[in-house]
Amino acid sequence: MGIRVAVVGASGYAGGELLRLIAGHPELDLAAATAHTQAGMPVAAVHPQLAGMELTLSATDAAALGDADLVFLALPHGQSAALAAQLGAGVKVVDLGADFRLRDAAAWERYYGGPHAGTWTYGLPELPGQREAIAASDRVANTGCYAAAVTLALAPLVAAGVADPADVVVVAASGTSGAGRSAKTHLLGSEIMGDLTPYKVGAHQHVPEIKQASGADSLAMTPVLAPMPRGILATVNARPIGRTHPRDVLRAAYADEPFVHVLPEGAWPHTGATLGANTCHLQATLDLDSGRIVVVSAIDNLGKGAAGQAVQCANLMLGLPETTGLSTFGVAP
Numbered sequence: 001m002g003i004r005v006a007v008v009g010a011s012g013y014a015g016g017e018l019l020r021l022i023a024g025h026p027e028l029d030l031a032a033a034t035a036h037t038q039a040g041m042p043v044a045a046v047h048p049q050l051a052g053m054e055l056t057l058s059a060t061d062a063a064a065l066g067d068a069d070l071v072f073l074a075l076p077h078g079q080s081a082a083l084a085a086q087l088g089a090g091v092k093v094v095d096l097g098a099d100f101r102l103r104d105a106a107a108w109e110r111y112y113g114g115p116h117a118g119t120w121t122y123g124l125p126e127l128p129g130q131r132e133a134i135a136a137s138d139r140v141a142n143t144g145c146y147a148a149a150v151t152l153a154l155a156p157l158v159a160a161g162v163a164d165p166a167d168v169v170v171v172a173a174s175g176t177s178g179a180g181r182s183a184k185t186h187l188l189g190s191e192i193m194g195d196l197t198p199y200k201v202g203a204h205q206h207v208p209e210i211k212q213a214s215g216a217d218s219l220a221m222t223p224v225l226a227p228m229p230r231g232i233l234a235t236v237n238a239r240p241i242g243r244t245h246p247r248d249v250l251r252a253a254y255a256d257e258p259f260v261h262v263l264p265e266g267a268w269p270h271t272g273a274t275l276g277a278n279t280c281h282l283q284a285t286l287d288l289d290s291g292r293i294v295v296v297s298a299i300d301n302l303g304k305g306a307a308g309q310a311v312q313c314a315n316l317m318l319g320l321p322e323t324t325g326l327s328t329f330g331v332a333p
């Protein structure tokens with residue numbers, strides 16, 4: 001028998017992708033999958049892509065999760081803390097929500113509202129020292145989707161002193177699954193098709209998370225909703241310090257990373273090449289006119305931005321090879 005895991009919020013987009021990854025993972029057995037309004041439904045009725053998965057969604061209740069070795073929480077913001085508090089100390093937890101990502105309680109309250117639940121180990125293994133910290137933790141806060149894409153592009157440049165941490169501008173486009181599955185009128189197909197829409201301009205909740213994870217002091221971010229189901233393409237623009245080329249810094253930082261690929265010179269990341277994989281594709285240049293650093297980062301928001309990243313963290317927490325059950329190759333076209 002394998003390691004028993006449970007998925008809470010399994011009827012959502014992130015939860016569905018977790019179910020798919022767990023089904024293909026050689027060491028993990030699904031012990032329970034829970035939902036809220038859709039409890040009682042067969043998984044395959046809620047997630048047609050999982051046809052053949054013989055499982056019924058149960059109600060979200062700590063007692064139903066008691067014998068899992070590790071629980072993935074894929075709940076809306078603010079819903080994780082109460083449930084996590086009911087799970088025994090011996091149960092490992094990876095929270096895909098934002099409840100435990102931030103160290104700064106004031107920043108949490110400003111961007112999310114409500115009381116700050118606390119701070120868990122941040123779930124981005126590629127940050128220096130973080131892989132070891134995750135492996136030693138029983139509670140891990142998975143990254144936000146934009147935060148994963150932007151932090152992987154920016155953190156090595158700030159750490160190496162080649163990007164000014166006080167002058168960073170981000171424009172990032174996301175597919176609609178990033179917003180979750182619950183019906184939202186602005187996500188109606190008839191309104192998003194053929195349209196690009198900026199939202200949360202200058203006030204996105206991932207800004208404090210990216211600052212905390214990347215070392216940036218000041219960051220202006222414009223998110224854009226793109227008419228595609230999955231994927232994030234982030235353009236990170238920063239004032240350079242010194243003459244080191246940003247591509248050389250990124251290449252050195254990620255030389256041994258299985259999931260982060262700095263593309264060959266001249267090749268630029270695009271979302272389609274990361275879909276279905278746990279990868280982040282990066283490319284960097286110095287703008288010909290301004291000399292500013294430009295890094296482009298692509299991920300699958302449900303892969304490296306959510307469920308893939310969560311499985312990567314779980315592998316570390318469980319003492320498994322980090323890449324187990326995760327794909328480094330996408331499914332394009």
Ligand SMILES: NC(=O)C1=CN([C@@H]2O[C@H](COP(=O)(O)OP(=O)(O)OC[C@H]3O[C@@H](n4cnc5c(N)ncnc54)[C@H](OP(=O)(O)O)[C@@H]3O)[C@@H](O)[C@H]2O)C=CC1
Nearest residue numbers: 009011012013014035036037038074075097178180181306
């Ligand atoms: N989508 C993405 O790309 C990413 C998502 N995340 C985070 O992952 C988490 C889940 O996101 P996502 O899958 O997109 O969201 P969805 O809206 O698609 O799914 C939400 C899930 O939570 C359940 N749920 C809703 N309210 C409650 C409640 N009060 N108590 C218990 N369960 C509840 C829903 O159950 P039911 O359907 O039965 O009502 C559903 O299973 C969020 O915190 C999100 O920010 C993080 C990174 C990327």
Ligand SMILES: CC(=O)N[C@@H](CCC(=O)OP(=O)(O)O)C(=O)O
Nearest residue numbers: 097098144145174175176178179
């Ligand atoms: C397209 C879209 O609406 N995306 C969401 C991304 C949220 C997410 O995935 O991250 P969290 O876990 O921090 O919520 C947004 O911009 O708020």
